[in-house]
Amino acid sequence: MSMKLKELLFPPSTPTNADGYVDLSLDEYEKVLDEEPAATYIRVAELSNLDGIPSLKEEIYDGNIVIVDISLIKRDQLVLERALHDLRDVVSDVHGDIAGLGDDLVITAPTGVRIDRSRIGGRTTEY
Numbered sequence: 001m002s003m004k005l006k007e008l009l010f011p012p013s014t015p016t017n018a019d020g021y022v023d024l025s026l027d028e029y030e031k032v033l034d035e036e037p038a039a040t041y042i043r044v045a046e047l048s049n050l051d052g053i054p055s056l057k058e059e060i061y062d063g064n065i066v067i068v069d070i071s072l073i074k075r076d077q078l079v080l081e082r083a084l085h086d087l088r089d090v091v092s093d094v095h096g097d098i099a100g101l102g103d104d105l106v107i108t109a110p111t112g113v114r115i116d117r118s119r120i121g122g123r124t125t126e127y
Contacts, residue, residue, distance in 0.1 A: 040064055040110065048072040050079060053086050056108075060090045063110040071104040 043059050045052065046069040059066050068087070073079045087108060091098045097109040099117060109115050 040113075042067065045069065046072065047083060050082060050086075053083060056087065057090045060087075060094060060096065060108050060110060063094075065110065065113065066108045067101070068106045068108070069104055070106055074104070 040063055042065045044067045045056055045059075047053075047056070056066055056068060070080065070083065073083060084106070087106065088098055090096075091108050095111045097113065097115045098106065099115040100106055107115060
């Protein structure tokens, strides 16, 4: 086998070590992201009582996706039902979508966003 063909098929390996890696600065990309506001944010909330509902409603009306931890209100069935009813009403107002993620999380989506209920893994609970 000729030397050129051998070099093409089996290039010489280069030793790898920590000194061979280059640190990339993401500063310029992060700066651009900080300067440009997003049209939609994914917000995470923890609901401990009904006092948190107005701020959740505001986020949904603003067009954000909200993931709500309802584990703290699950002990009080009346509060849980009222909170879920309020969230369903707001989602209906904006023509959005709502679904449970496991037993302790609820996700709300704004207009134009649908929650895919087909499973990749785990389970989704309807609310």
